Amino acid sequence: MRILINCLVIVFLFGCGSKPDYPVSQSEVSREDSLRSLLADIMALPPANTSEVTYEIIFTHETETYTLRKLTIKSYYGDQIPAYLLTPKNLQPPYPVMITLQGHAPGMYISIGEARTERDAKLIAGGRDVALQAVANGWAALTIEQQGFGEQAQGDVVCNDLSLRELMNGKPMLGQRVADVMRSIDFIQTQDNLESNLIGCIGNSAGGTVSYFAAAMDERIKLSVVSCSFCTYERSWLKYHHCACGYLPGLLKVADMPELAELIAPRNLLIVAGEEDYIADIEGVREGYATAQAIYRRQDALGQVMLVEGDGGHQFYPDLAWPKINDIKTGLKHDSTLLEQLSKVNRGFKADY
Numbered sequence: 350m351r352i353l354i355n356c357l358v359i360v361f362l363f364g365c366g367s368k369p370d371y372p373v374s375q376s377e378v379s380r381e382d383s384l385r386s387l388l389a390d391i392m393a394l395p396p397a398n399t400s401e402v403t404y405e406i407i408f409t410h411e412t413e414t415y416t417l418r419k420l421t422i423k424s425y426y427g428d429q430i431p432a433y434l435l436t437p438k439n440l441q442p443p444y445p446v447m448i449t450l451q452g453h454a455p456g457m458y459i460s461i462g463e464a465r466t467e468r469d470a471k472l473i474a475g476g477r478d479v480a481l482q483a484v485a486n487g488w489a490a491l492t493i494e495q496q497g498f499g500e501q502a503q504g505d506v507v508c509n510d511l512s513l514r515e516l517m518n519g520k521p522m523l524g525q526r527v528a529d530v531m532r533s534i535d536f537i538q539t540q541d542n543l544e545s546n547l548i549g550c551i552g553n554s555a556g557g558t559v560s561y562f563a564a565a566m567d568e569r570i571k572l573s574v575v576s577c578s579f580c581t582y583e584r585s586w587l588k589y590h591h592c593a594c595g596y597l598p599g600l601l602k603v604a605d606m607p608e609l610a611e612l613i614a615p616r617n618l619l620i621v622a623g624e625e626d627y628i629a630d631i632e633g634v635r636e637g638y639a640t641a642q643a644i645y646r647r648q649d650a651l652g653q654v655m656l657v658e659g660d661g662g663h664q665f666y667p668d669l670a671w672p673k674i675n676d677i678k679t680g681l682k683h684d685s686t687l688l689e690q691l692s693k694v695n696r697g698f699k700a701d702y
């Protein structure tokens with residue numbers, strides 16, 4: 350019996366679900382590592398940083414269904430990342446956490462459903478109050494203000510111009526935003542009421558792009574939701590006007606966007622698209638999705654990549670996305686619980702040796 354259980358532990362840890370069921374050659378491992386290393390260079394990510402996480406709670410606000418905390422987290426660059434942390438009241442901690450990212454919105458307050466202008470109300474009507482959606486669906490939500498937006502904007506300088514200036518400094522805006530997501534995950538790992546093994550990242554438009562690249566770089570992200578931003582570059586970025594904040598010099602010499610799914614597989618990837626998206630042809634989305642499916646199929650993880658298509662334009666589609674996200678959460682919780690139980694069993698038997 351002892352041998353059987355230990356074998357089950359080994360099978361679970363190394364042989365089922367989240368791992369390919371065929372031997373992985375050293376060259377394949379090296380290819381993934383080298384691709385990630387190239388991407389880190391292109392994005393000019395700061396070196397791996399293990400410094401202590403420092404943060405400050407600015408205020409706490411209670412509602413009937415969640416607690417909201419405004420905070421700042423010190424970034425890898427030494428500046429402060431403004432953030433909201435929402436924790437649900439109808440669940441027991443630790444909570445799964447969804448990092449929520451806006452696109453070119455006036456600020457992260459859109460994520461918590463604040464409409465300060467008519468434009469804000471329209472953005473929220475387009476499904477962008479994502480932190481509230483996350484809480485309503487059983488997640489804690491960590492909303493961060495991305496560089497160049499809202500509280501991180503630099504005066505009247507628009508994101509496009511700021512991003513071009515940063516490119517002259519050799520620091521693509523996308524890389525800086527990915528680094529801030531990674532630092533936010535460091536913060537999550539310091540919080541006892543947050544489940545570090547159940548971290549998702551969701552974003553629309555520019556936020557979706559950051560969610561995708563952050564998941565490619567950081568394996569602590571177990572689910573990436575990429576809304577209205579996943580496409581072949583030919584049918585989106587090379588065809589329609591986009592803000593400079595998403596361009597990465599030299600990336601096409603390395604990979605098209607869908608090919609980078611290799612760095613996310615077999616972790617969960619949910620692509621959300623609008624059939625009438627004016628900056629990403631749905632045909633390009635589907636072509637890219639086929640590329641991602643081939644990658645996931647090779648890793649025996651085809652069920653972990655999905656595409657949902659809304660019949661509208663460039664927005665988020667909560668009614669289509671959240672049922673899929675909740676199914677994924679259930680699976681992740683099951684895996685996490687099973688892994689914990691099996692690890693305890695395994696540790697127990699080790700003590701007998």
Ligand SMILES: [Zn+2]
Nearest residue numbers: 508509592594
């Ligand atoms: Zn921008």
